Amino acid sequence: MEPVYAERPAPAGLACLWTRTVSSPTVQRVVPDGCTDLMWTPSTGALNVAGPDTQAQLASVAPGTLYGVRLPPGAFPSVFGVPAHAVRDLRVPLTDLVPSARLESFTSMVEFCASRVTVDPVLTATAALLRTGDVTTAAWEIGLSERQLRRRCLDAFGYPPKVLQRVLRFDSALRLAWTGVPFATVAAEAGYADQAHLAREVRALAGVSLGQLIRP
Incomplete structure (x- = not known):
């Protein structure tokens, strides 16, 4: 099965909610768009933040579904409490930025971002x-x-x-x-x-x- 990527509308202040499902290990080209993402891998429980990219990133994706909340350009500091340049071109665990964050579902991810985001x-x-x-x-x-x-x-x-x-x-x-x-x-x-x-x-x-x- 080919990788399946889908987006759906997000609460106010967020860009979109998305999922990517693959049936076998694959490498995905992620290109810069000015946005940042909070991503959850249910199989491992990993919650990672994708910082703003300056060039394409080749991401290894394991079989299963990856869940993401995309933030629009400029929203990063309001959600994660650090300047966006601190994670430029990086993928970091959420708890490195917000040590108190304890999220266990896609719904909690969305609520976390929606409750903190500020639209300037x-x-x-x-x-x-x-x-x-x-x-x-x-x-x-x-x-x-x-x-x-x-x-x-x-x-x-x-x-x-x-x-x-x-x-x-x-x-x-x-x-x-x-x-x-x-x-x-x-x-x-x-x-x-x-x-x-x-x-x-x-x-x-x-x-x-x-x-x-x-x-x-």
Whole structure:
């Protein structure tokens, strides 16, 4: 059986709830999207936090179902109490971040995240501006200096603004490509200089071409 990945809506403030089921050991390519995840493996009881990625991660997945709660960009510190850059490109046990956490079910995971998450409208605006514009304009629109924006982005998103911009633009491009939009149009709509620029950025962040990435 091919790996089965499914998402469903989450409580307010969370991005989504998801499951991934595999019948045999497999390696999954996880690409940067600006989000972070709390993951539970029922067979072992392991609860791990996936920090913000700067490049593709190849994750070994054991047979069974992996459960996840995905947090939107910028939500990490409110749930886990540490700056997002502290776990950039890492996978760490939940108790390393929140020693008092004792979660024993998917429902308790969801409740844990939903009860702690805070949606900061400034961070939401920052992500939206950087997804479609440049760092200088984003800082001006929010009313911060570029140095202040960098500090806030590192704490909230785990990236400096220019890296956050690259990751969010890549995520937008990937979402468009999944719908069947021609790659030249993807490049234009996602804010790349041209299709060649898109191709370079996708390979840098994902490790493979866009065509390989969206292949069924």
